[in-house]
Structure formats: C-alpha cells, structure tokens
Amino acid sequence: MTTPVLLWLRQDLRLHDHPALIAAAHAGPVIPVYVLDDDAPGKWKMGGAQRWWLHHTLDSFSKSLADKESKLIMRRGDAVAVLTALMEETGAEQVHAIRHYEPWWRKAEAALGDRLCLHDGNHLARVEDVKTGSGGQFKVYSSFWKALNQMMPPGDPEPAPRTIPAPSKWPRTETLADWDLLPTKPDWSTGFGDWTPGEAQALQNAKAMAPIVEAYDVDRNMPSIEGTSRLSPHLHFGEISPRTVWHAVDGHGDATTFRKELAWRDFTDGVVLTMPDYGDTNGRPKFDKLPWRSGKEAEADLKTWQEGKTGYPIVDAGMRQLWATGWMHNRVRMITASFLVKHLLIDWREGERWFWDCLVDADYGNNSVNWQWVAGTGVDSNMFGRIMAPLTQSEKFDAGDYIREWVPELAQVTGEAIHDPDESGCRPKAYPPKIVGHREGRERALEAGRHAR
Numbered sequence: 001m002t003t004p005v006l007l008w009l010r011q012d013l014r015l016h017d018h019p020a021l022i023a024a025a026h027a028g029p030v031i032p033v034y035v036l037d038d039d040a041p042g043k044w045k046m047g048g049a050q051r052w053w054l055h056h057t058l059d060s061f062s063k064s065l066a067d068k069e070s071k072l073i074m075r076r077g078d079a080v081a082v083l084t085a086l087m088e089e090t091g092a093e094q095v096h097a098i099r100h101y102e103p104w105w106r107k108a109e110a111a112l113g114d115r116l117c118l119h120d121g122n123h124l125a126r127v128e129d130v131k132t133g134s135g136g137q138f139k140v141y142s143s144f145w146k147a148l149n150q151m152m153p154p155g156d157p158e159p160a161p162r163t164i165p166a167p168s169k170w171p172r173t174e175t176l177a178d179w180d181l182l183p184t185k186p187d188w189s190t191g192f193g194d195w196t197p198g199e200a201q202a203l204q205n206a207k208a209m210a211p212i213v214e215a216y217d218v219d220r221n222m223p224s225i226e227g228t229s230r231l232s233p234h235l236h237f238g239e240i241s242p243r244t245v246w247h248a249v250d251g252h253g254d255a256t257t258f259r260k261e262l263a264w265r266d267f268t269d270g271v272v273l274t275m276p277d278y279g280d281t282n283g284r285p286k287f288d289k290l291p292w293r294s295g296k297e298a299e300a301d302l303k304t305w306q307e308g309k310t311g312y313p314i315v316d317a318g319m320r321q322l323w324a325t326g327w328m329h330n331r332v333r334m335i336t337a338s339f340l341v342k343h344l345l346i347d348w349r350e351g352e353r354w355f356w357d358c359l360v361d362a363d364y365g366n367n368s369v370n371w372q373w374v375a376g377t378g379v380d381s382n383m384f385g386r387i388m389a390p391l392t393q394s395e396k397f398d399a400g401d402y403i404r405e406w407v408p409e410l411a412q413v414t415g416e417a418i419h420d421p422d423e424s425g426c427r428p429k430a431y432p433p434k435i436v437g438h439r440e441g442r443e444r445a446l447e448a449g450r451h452a453r
C-alpha cells in the first residue's frame with residue numbers, strides 16, 4: 001500500500017471517533033488536508049469569531065497529528081480544485097471525508113464524484129435516515145426526536161488510531177501565519193480567553209457535563225448559572241463527535257433533556273438538507289409579505305441592538321456577552337433574537353448575519369433554524385404573534401447576576417429592579433432608556449404579522 005489517500009478535514013478536527021480517518025488509515029498512507037475555502041461559501045464565508053477559533057483548533061490539531069508522526073497540509077482556494085490538484089501532485093486516487101450538510105459542502109462533495117469516499121460521523125444518526133412515515137425529512141422537532149430516539153443509543157465511539165501511516169513524501173503546506181485568521185486592528189478577541197479550542201478541551205467539557213446532567217433540565221435556562229456544556233464550538237468544528245457526547249453522560253441519571261438538545265443539531269441539518277437556502281429564505285413563504293422596518297431609523301436600531309444599548313438589561317447583557325466572548329447563553333439568544341425581530345421589527349436575516357460573524361459556534365443549520373424558529377417564519381416555529389416579554393423572561397429565569405456581570409452600568413442595582421431599572425425609577429444616567437416600549441413594540445409586531453396572514 002504505497003498509493004496515498006487524502007483525508008479531507010472540514011468541521012471534523014479530531015483524532016478520536018473519526019470514521020474517515022480510520023478508513024483512510026486502512027486504505028494507505030494518509031495525507032490529512034485542510035482547505036480554507038472562502039470561495040464556495042459566498043456570503044456564508046466564515047465569520048470573524050469562527051476564524052479565531054479555526055486558527056487555534058488547527059494549531060492544536062496539527063500538534064496532535066505531529067504526535068502521531070503525521071502532518072496537516074493546509075491550502076487555500078476552492079476545495080474541489082485544491083483537492084484535485086493535490087491528487088495529481090501526490091498520486092492519491094481517493095479522498096476520505098466525513099459528510100457535511102452545508103449547501104456549499106454538498107456541492108463540493110458532488111463535484112468530487114466517485115473520487116470521494118464519504119463517511120458519517122458528525123451526527124447521532126445519518127441525517128437522511130431519520131425520515132417521516134412518508135419518507136421525507138421532519139419539519140417538526142418533537143416528531144423528529146421521537147423517530148431519532150427509536151434509533152438511539154448511537155454506537156460506541158471509536159478510539160483514535162494508534163498510528164497514522166505517513167506518505168514517503170509530504171506535499172507543500174501553507175502555514176497558519178499565512179492565513180491571518182486572528183484579528184489585529186482592533187483585536188476584539190481579548191475576552192475570548194476562557195475558550196481552549198481543540199479536542200482535549202472538548203473531551204474535558206463532555207466529561208464535566210456528567211455530574212450536572214440531571215440538573216440540566218432546570219439550570220440550562222438560568223443565564224446566571226453555568227448549567228450547560230459549552231460544547232457548541234467544539235461540536236461545530238467537530239473536535240468531538242456527538243456520540244461521544246451522548247455516551248459521556250451515561251450512568252449519571254436522567255440525561256434525556258440534555259440529549260434532546262444535543263439532537264437539535266441533527267434536526268437542523270435535516271432542515272437545510274431539504275431547504276438549502278434556509279439561511280436566506282423564509283421557511284413559510286407567506287412571511288415574504290411581512291413589512292420589516294428599513295431605512296435610517298431601523299439601521300440605527302439594529303446598531304443599538306448589536307452594541308447592547310437597548311435599555312432592556314437582559315437583551316443588552318446578552319449582546320455584550322456575545323461581543324466579548326463569542327458566545328451567548330441559549331435562553332438569552334432566544335430573548336435577544338425575539339427582541340430584534342418582534343420589538344424592533346427588523347428582518348431576522350440581519351440578526352442571523354450578526355450572530356454568524358460574532359459566534360464562535362456559528363453554524364449554518366443551527367443558526368438559521370433557530371433564528372427562523374424564534375422569528376416565527378420557519379417550518380417548525382412559534383406563531384409570529386407569540387412575543388417573548390424580555391422583562392418577564394429576565395425575572396422568571398433570575399438573570400440578575402448575569403446582567404450585573406455584563407452591563408457594568410447596572411452593577412450596583414440591587415434586587416428585582418435589575419430587570420427593569422427604568423420602571424423601578426433607579427436607572428443610572430449612564431444606562432440608556434428603553435429604545436421602544438414593550439407594549440408599543442408588541443403591537444407594532446402584531447400589526448405587521450397580520451400582513452403575513
């Protein structure tokens with residue numbers, strides 16, 4: 001076996017439980033390749049926060065490969081063209097890869113044709129296999145979960161291969177420094193220090209979830225508590241497989257709620273498999289008629305939301321956490337998204353793009369499906385007229401400490417007044433008044449929603 005094979009890595013930067021790596025290692029000397037392909041994704045080019053993560057995870061992964069006497073070959077360009085050129089250069093006849101569902105990756109996979117050997121590995125079950133009675137993909141999460149759960153538990157994760165056969169000659173590689181993935185002027189990543197991209201930390205986070213998995217059902221909704229796994233960027237970049245996460249909490253009590261959340265990733269990829277334009281297009285076309293606000297005033301409101309200066313403490317805390325750390329608590333993602341779409345009546349796609357640029361876990365399926373779910377425009381959504389009340393949510397989920405942490409102007413506000421300092425008459429001068437009244441925003445949204453009926 002001297003003919004090398006290419007291992008095409010994308011969002012699967014791990015050594016353990018990697019079916020494509022295992023298959024490649026059986027097929028011949030392995031040349032692991034990562035292609036920075038900014039051509040194919042078009043406007044879905046990787047955002048700033050993801051690039052930061054990518055830099056560090058590639059650095060970590062390259063070291064893991066070096067420990068196995070292997071090497072990561074890094075090239076920039078159109079993935080199909082780069083892989084085709086590498087095959088010619090190295091004599092490789094086959095490319096092994098894990099299957100992905102982003103529309104641009106599906107296009108590239110199709111273009112590689114029978115030179116590509118695809119493996120499943122980034123989902124709990126093969127996305128195409130979780131079907132409705134009539135053979136289609138599910139559009140409603142609860143039914144999807146019922147069907148997926150029948151197929152669970154997933155198989156046991158595979159260990160990392162002990163050795164990875166190396167080719168007699170390595171092709172040229174670019175370096176991470178060539179790629180300028182990290183921000184410089186300005187360096188907005190100074191608050192990203194709590195993250196450690198890479199497989200070792202991903203496994204660590206999964207392990208740390210076990211003792212808190214039973215409390216997850218309640219704690220996951222409380223932004224002031226560290227009650228979730230913080231695995232999302234690790235899962236997005238494939239530093240850990242979902243079945244490893246599933247089994248990491250075995251034997252620690254009832255893990256149903258956690259596993260049910262984990263399964264959302266599988267669901268959202270099923271949605272974008274059947275509706276590849278989901279990031280751009282309303283899942284329910286009647287919402288094309290919705291009169292979103294536009295023009296200078298709406299642009300100014302969008303900026304105020306992005307900067308976390310709306311005068312709604314829970315919204316502002318979330319938006320500032322996002323900017324500072326590249327991540328936001330799930331409950332607060334729902335509240336901030338709903339506020340943009342309903343209270344400010346700004347098109348959900350504006351918020352989706354902002355999240356895409358700011359989130360370290362930005363993921364085409366997860367982001368678009370969740371935005372459309374909150375907006376009420378999606379295939380599996382709340383009704384448009386169901387409007388989240390940010391102040392009530394803040395109280396209900398006891399977000400006081402979370403707000404004090406992320407909105408320093410409010411750090412001294414005590415007790416329940418923290419949720420609505422305006423109403424309580426203790427708003428510090430440095431903190432802005434509400435951008436729009438709750439009732440006013442709600443009624444404007446309801447009126448707009450009537451146009452889509």
Ligand code: FAD
Nearest residue numbers: 228229230231232261262264330333361362363366367370
């Ligand atoms: P945990 O609660 O520990 O959950 C474990 C894992 O399950 C997560 O890491 C994630 O991979 C998956 N998961 C949990 N909830 C969801 C969900 N609702 N949808 C999809 N997967 C889920 N998640 C992303 O990974 N990328 C995104 O771009 C993204 N955009 C979002 C946009 C909006 C408007 C909303 C409301 C949610 C979005 N989410 C996104 C889902 C969710 O907020 C994050 O996955 C979660 O907050 C990550 O934190 P965690 O890893 O601690 O999650």
